[in-house]
Amino acid sequence: xxxxxxxxxxxxxxxxxxxxxxxxxxxxxxxxxxxxxxxxxxxxxxxxxxxxxxxxxxxxxxxxxxxxxxxxxxxxxxxxxxxxxxxxxxxxxxxx
Numbered sequence: 001x002x003x004x005x006x007x008x009x010x011x012x013x014x015x016x017x018x019x020x021x022x023x024x025x026x027x028x029x030x031x032x033x034x035x036x037x038x039x040x041x042x043x044x045x046x047x048x049x050x051x052x053x054x055x056x057x058x059x060x061x062x063x064x065x066x067x068x069x070x071x072x073x074x075x076x077x078x079x080x081x082x083x084x085x086x087x088x089x090x091x092x093x094x095x096x
Contacts, residue, residue: 007050023041043079
């Protein structure tokens, strides 16, 4: 289970491209494509380098008018889904 201290980074074998504010992800291992827009695309941009969930939240709350508790729930749900799909990797601790 992810927490605000989890460090997130895109998984190896995931290629992404920005198409006018939307992210297109290709899992080269499975050949599956994924499309992300809005906040999902922004999160993928942020995690091009290892980033703590706390930092993702701080960045997004500064960019969007949103309640922090709702943002936390939504971001953690999104990130957990991405981990399950093996599109991102997560570990506990500090950014190296």
